[in-house]
Amino acid sequence: NLTKHFSAGRGGFFSGKRGVVRAVEDVSFSVARGETLAIVGESGCGKTTLGRLILRLIEADHGRIEIAGTDIRTLDDTAMRKLRRRLQIVIQDPFGSLNPRMLIGQAIMEPLDIHAVGTNAERRARLAELLDLVGLPQDFANRFPHQLSGGQRQRVGIARALALETDLLVCDEAVSALDVSVQAQIINLLQKLKRERGLTYLFISHDIAIVRHIADRIGVMYLGELVEIAPRARLFSTPAHPYTQALLKSAPRARVHERPEIVLKGDIPSPIDPPTGCRFHTRCPHVMEICRSTPPARTQLAPGHAARCHLLDPALAAKGQTA
Numbered sequence: 019n020l021t022k023h024f025s026a027g028r029g030g031f032f033s034g035k036r037g038v039v040r041a042v043e044d045v046s047f048s049v050a051r052g053e054t055l056a057i058v059g060e061s062g063c064g065k066t067t068l069g070r071l072i073l074r075l076i077e078a079d080h081g082r083i084e085i086a087g088t089d090i091r092t093l094d095d096t097a098m099r100k101l102r103r104r105l106q107i108v109i110q111d112p113f114g115s116l117n118p119r120m121l122i123g124q125a126i127m128e129p130l131d132i133h134a135v136g137t138n139a140e141r142r143a144r145l146a147e148l149l150d151l152v153g154l155p156q157d158f159a160n161r162f163p164h165q166l167s168g169g170q171r172q173r174v175g176i177a178r179a180l181a182l183e184t185d186l187l188v189c190d191e192a193v194s195a196l197d198v199s200v201q202a203q204i205i206n207l208l209q210k211l212k213r214e215r216g217l218t219y220l221f222i223s224h225d226i227a228i229v230r231h232i233a234d235r236i237g238v239m240y241l242g243e244l245v246e247i248a249p250r251a252r253l254f255s256t257p258a259h260p261y262t263q264a265l266l267k268s269a270p271r272a273r274v275h276e277r278p279e280i281v282l283k284g285d286i287p288s289p290i291d292p293p294t295g296c297r298f299h300t301r302c303p304h305v306m307e308i309c310r311s312t313p314p315a316r317t318q319l320a321p322g323h324a325a326r327c328h329l330l331d332p333a334l335a336a337k338g339q340t341a
């Protein structure tokens with residue numbers, strides 16, 4: 019039930035509008051160890067905020083984030099700092115996240131310095147191991163970020179994120195800025211690391227074609243809400259929510275190199291004071307009267323497959339309200 023609202027003043031990203039940005043609204047899901055859960059949706063749907071909430075890089079307004087039964091929102095700074103060794107993030111722009119004056123070797127070892135892990139000799143050995151793990155030559159340790167390509171910098175970002183005892187890696191549009199062939203290389207690297215190290219991924223992307231290549235399960239977000247979640251094969255074969263259906267129609271069939279942006283008719287409404295009832299009702303081809311006023315409940319459709327849409331609610335169907 020994670021929820022995060024921001025207040026928006028004039029200026030900035032939402033310039034000209036005041037109000038409350040309902041960035042993440044009552045979102046619930048679980049991720050198993052060793053699983054890849056992808057979160058997809060158009061830009062502004064709240065998926066990046068969700069990733070940062072889970073890592074407590076920003077604090078949620080409401081809700082619980084449980085890891086092995088502990089609500090990490092209740093942990094104090096010391097306990098959270100210890101846990102951070104296991105929770106890491108890889109972001110879209112590896113260049114922006116690397117200090118241009120810091121050598122690659124220093125950048126990869128920085129998390130070990132921050133958490134005071136190991137002796138100097140142990141850190142150097144770990145650096146060699148990490149460069150090897152992400153497929154970079156050892157002499158790259160002595161280069162600066164501007165001497166690397168985008169794909170190489172993203173490998174550095176992954177090595178940094180794995181420097182500690184990482185269990186959960188949030189990949190936030192981690193391949194979106196890369197060329198198509200490099201995207202495939204980084205996805206293959208992520209898959210290999212997952213197999214070898216038993217990592218768990220929360221893979222955030224606007225690109226349903228890429229998600230199809232990496233996810234075990236997929237959650238679809240629209241305007242701050244999780245509108246559908248299902249195992250990958252089932253989501254592609256039996257999408258239940260009209261928004262998911264529109265996303266899939268806009269994507270080419272499993273061709274990662276075509277990678278379209280999500281295309282839907284009509285603009286996505288502002289997350290400031292979003293539409294009442296079902297937030298998708300302003301763009302939904304199946305909109306009904308009830309959709310404008312009443313938020314749909316979550317309907318369980320099959321094991322692991324749930325969606326929020328009045329069309330799927332058996333109680334409303336029984337009353338004839340979805341006719």
Ligand code: SF4
Pocket residue numbers: 259260261296297298299300302303304305306309314326327328329
């Ligand atoms: Fe469309 Fe109504 Fe379902 Fe929302 S609840 S997706 S508006 S049919």
